[in-house]
Amino acid sequence: MIPAIGLSLGIIIGLLxxxxxxxxxxxxxxxxxxAALDAVFGAVRAILDGIFDDKVFVVSFLxxxxxxxxxxxxxxxxxVGSQLSTGVVVVLGVRIFSNVAAIRRxxxxx
Amino acid sequence: MTEQQPPPPRPTSGPPQPSPLLFEALQAxxxxxxxxxxxxxxxxxxxxxxxRAWHRLLRAGAPRLTRANVLAMVLAGALGFAIIVQVRQxxxxxxxxxxxxxxxxxxxxxxxxxxxxxxxxRGLQSSVDLLESQSTNDAEAQRxxxxxxxxxxxxxxxxxxxxxxxxxxxxxxxxxxxxxTILDTVQELRDAGAEAIQIGDVRVVADTWxxxxxxxxxxxxxxxxxxxxIRAIGxxxxxxxxxxxxxxxxxxxxxxxxxxxxxxxxxVTIDALLTPTPPQYARPVPTPTPTP
Numbered sequence: 001m002i003p004a005i006g007l008s009l010g011i012i013i014g015l016l017x018x019x020x021x022x023x024x025x026x027x028x029x030x031x032x033x034x035a036a037l038d039a040v041f042g043a044v045r046a047i048l049d050g051i052f053d054d055k056v057f058v059v060s061f062l063x064x065x066x067x068x069x070x071x072x073x074x075x076x077x078x079x080v081g082s083q084l085s086t087g088v089v090v091v092l093g094v095r096i097f098s099n100v101a102a103i104r105r106x107x108x109x110x
Numbered sequence: 111m112t113e114q115q116p117p118p119p120r121p122t123s124g125p126p127q128p129s130p131l132l133f134e135a136l137q138a139x140x141x142x143x144x145x146x147x148x149x150x151x152x153x154x155x156x157x158x159x160x161x162r163a164w165h166r167l168l169r170a171g172a173p174r175l176t177r178a179n180v181l182a183m184v185l186a187g188a189l190g191f192a193i194i195v196q197v198r199q200x201x202x203x204x205x206x207x208x209x210x211x212x213x214x215x216x217x218x219x220x221x222x223x224x225x226x227x228x229x230x231x232r233g234l235q236s237s238v239d240l241l242e243s244q245s246t247n248d249a250e251a252q253r254x255x256x257x258x259x260x261x262x263x264x265x266x267x268x269x270x271x272x273x274x275x276x277x278x279x280x281x282x283x284x285x286x287x288x289x290x291t292i293l294d295t296v297q298e299l300r301d302a303g304a305e306a307i308q309i310g311d312v313r314v315v316a317d318t319w320x321x322x323x324x325x326x327x328x329x330x331x332x333x334x335x336x337x338x339x340i341r342a343i344g345x346x347x348x349x350x351x352x353x354x355x356x357x358x359x360x361x362x363x364x365x366x367x368x369x370x371x372x373x374x375x376x377x378v379t380i381d382a383l384l385t386p387t388p389p390q391y392a393r394p395v396p397t398p399t400p401t402p
Contacts, residue, residue, distance in 0.1 A: 006183030010190025014198075021199045029196050036189045043182070048163050054178030061185050106163040 003040075027076060028069040031088055035068035036061060038092045041099040048106040068092070264306055267313035267384035271306040275343035275378035276350050278359075279371040282336035286366035289320035289327050295340065295359045296320075302352035304342040306380045310334035313382040336368075346374040 021029055039061040046052040068088055075084030104110065205213065263269030278295070280287060296314055299307055307314035312329040321328045326335035342349055350372045353359050360370045 002179040003182040003186040006186035007190040009183075010187035010192075011194050013187070014191045014194030018198065019195055021195055026199065029192060029199070033189065033192050033196055036185070036192070040186065040189065044167075048166060050166060052178075054176075054181055057178070058181050058185065107160055107167070109160040 027081065027085070028072050031068040031072050031085055032065045034089055034092045034096075035064035038095050038099070039064045041096050041103070045099045045102045045106075048103060265315070266386050267306075267315040267382070268386055270379070270381040270383065271343055272377060272379045273305075273343040274346045274376050275304070275341065276346055276353075277373045277375060277378060278340040278342065278353060279373075280336070280338040280340070280363055280368055281371075282338070282363075282366070282368040284367040285325075285336070287336065287338070287363055287368050288366075289322045291359075291362050291366065292327065292329075292338065292340075293320050294362065295353075298352050298355070298359055299340070299342045299344070299349060302344060302349045304344040304349060306343045308341045308380045308382045309338060311382050313380070313384050315384060341378050341380055343378050343380060346376075350374055 043057045075081040264271045312332045318330045353372050363370050
């Protein structure tokens, strides 16, 4: 409930402020968003599994974002930024799907 | 993928996977999977019902002011903020993240548009040049026609004229100065280069005629009485000299008992006008219009 409120609050603030993404952040923000989404779905699944730990959630959220950004940064430096970004998005997307599948099994038993 | 069973819990102890294949990564639980040590204690059994799962989710989502909820709210807020920012950024971006073939297509389109617009510019420019030259020609022709109209108007007596010239006054106390004398005077003035002549109030043009009458003379049917005042526009000194030629106008008038007076003026005004009558028989020979 409270995380949902926080999500709505962040969306509203973003809509109101309408900030521009700094240039140095532009390649990393999309990947960071995907990584954070992966962490959130992982957290929901952990709740349903009964193994949710707030410390783990915070650390995994932040480390997911940082690692994803670092991979993209490294890919940019190596000249394979776009390919590596695609790879990260694929991996994170597959993880999100598997987490959503686990959540679905818990909630709907199907 | 979605039909796969939940991944088995990792072994509580053991070496880490030496080479985590993609398959392993896909199968791995979310990033919140706790330490393997906690797993065995809290891992729910497969017999858990959906009702219990819902209950657990509701209990976790209940608004409790715990550290976990505050952190979750902050992180979720940051996530929402980032999502909105990125969505807006993506909608603002132009050509940056287009693929190569799309860029080539856009480039070809722009190139095609540029060529089409350049052709249009050329066509319009040629139209502008054409219209400008036409208007220049029109203005030139109009100016020439106006000059021609003025010259012909002065010749035909339909326009007043002004300029340097002389005013010749012929006094005739004995009424001996006859029409031929005046005609000779006009001829003499024409020879001397007079461009416009007026006798009394009558303009002298090509078809002006003179006839003697009882008390003076008739100039094209208008009675003019002495003294005869003749105005002529031309080179004033030449005109005045032409009047003084031996055996000329002055001598003839004096022989008839009259006298002449020539005044050179810088500004002689000839304001008598004639209304031209269209010729009854003569027709202009049609000439081909000169083409520019």
